[in-house]
Amino acid sequence: MDNDPLVYLNGKYLPVSQAHVSVLDRGFIYGDGVYELVPIYGREPFRLPHHLARLQRSLDGIRLANPHTNAQWESIIRELVARQPFDDQGVYFQVTRGAAKRDHSFPKGVPPTVFMMSNPLPLPSREQVDNGVAVVTADDNRWHRCDLKTISLLGNVLMRQLATDEGAAETVMFRDGFLTEASASNVLVVIGGTIVVPPKDNHILPGITYDATMEFAREAGIPLEVRAVSKAEALAADEMWLSSSTKEVLAITTVDGKPFGNGKPGPVFRRMWSVFQTMKPKVRQTA
Ligand SMILES: Cc1ncc(COP(=O)(O)O)c(C=O)c1O
Numbered sequence: 001m002d003n004d005p006l007v008y009l010n011g012k013y014l015p016v017s018q019a020h021v022s023v024l025d026r027g028f029i030y031g032d033g034v035y036e037l038v039p040i041y042g043r044e045p046f047r048l049p050h051h052l053a054r055l056q057r058s059l060d061g062i063r064l065a066n067p068h069t070n071a072q073w074e075s076i077i078r079e080l081v082a083r084q085p086f087d088d089q090g091v092y093f094q095v096t097r098g099a100a101k102r103d104h105s106f107p108k109g110v111p112p113t114v115f116m117m118s119n120p121l122p123l124p125s126r127e128q129v130d131n132g133v134a135v136v137t138a139d140d141n142r143w144h145r146c147d148l149k150t151i152s153l154l155g156n157v158l159m160r161q162l163a164t165d166e167g168a169a170e171t172v173m174f175r176d177g178f179l180t181e182a183s184a185s186n187v188l189v190v191i192g193g194t195i196v197v198p199p200k201d202n203h204i205l206p207g208i209t210y211d212a213t214m215e216f217a218r219e220a221g222i223p224l225e226v227r228a229v230s231k232a233e234a235l236a237a238d239e240m241w242l243s244s245s246t247k248e249v250l251a252i253t254t255v256d257g258k259p260f261g262n263g264k265p266g267p268v269f270r271r272m273w274s275v276f277q278t279m280k281p282k283v284r285q286t287a
Contacts, residue, residue: 027096031152132253140173
């Protein structure tokens with residue numbers, strides 16, 4: 001891979017080695033910004049309008065004006081995608097409250113910083129799809145606005161490291177005895193043939209893949225229920241999955257070092273994964 005890939009910073013496309021941001025940028029000082037990650041299949045963004053709607057929601061949540069219209073965002077994304085040497089990409093972009101003298105209060109009249117980069121889309125390997133992945137569990141100690149996709153990710157970073165320390169892929173979290181999500185994925189369970197997902201509230205990120213999975217499940221006639229899932233129920237569920245833009249849907253087959261279920265991806269997962277693979281290009285063509 002190109003070791004000096006082209007990125008976008010405040011209106012310019014330039015090699016990452018030449019992309020510089022002030023040390024006073026509030027993204028650096030406070031983690032004061034929001035971000036998105038859009039998967040690109042065959043150079044076509046997947047569910048871009050959904051990602052841009054979530055970006056707007058995150059910006060509204062932190063009281064930062066959107067620097068671009070959706071049409072402008074789309075053209076910046078398409079330009080950056082066109083300039084990469086690979087077809088399947090993960091476009092990451094963030095907007096921060098800009099560079100200003102350090103002071104907690106919002107600065108006045110300061111332009112936001114807009115940064116975008118695109119990397120090859122790191123989809124799960126065939127081995128991970130066939131055998132599932134390991135997770136660890138932890139109490140969710142993050143703040144109460146997990147519905148905003150902010151760049152202040154220290155809580156999530158510390159959670160993910162618990163998994164990495166154990167050689168696992170993710171950390172599944174529970175708050176007050178109920179399932180929330182994982183450090184960078186949503187979590188779905190299957191109980192008696194029904195997919196059960198926690199509701200979109202302030203304790204989970206409204207995942208675009210979570211929504212896509214539910215839509216695809218409805219279209220495929222797989223029973224689905226949105227409700228709070230207790231820790232006891234989750235740990236006794238027939239299947240547990242992760243969903244995210246880079247994982248699509250991925251079965252969990254080990255929890256805290258012990259096999260989950262029979263230690264193999266379950267039948268509902270296998271069906272859902274196939275449905276996801278067939279629906280993905282269909283959605284892409286009609287988007
Ligand atoms: C905390 C968290 N939850 C859920 C998700 C899944 O969201 P999406 O499906 O939009 O990628 C992510 C994605 O990065 C995340 O960081």
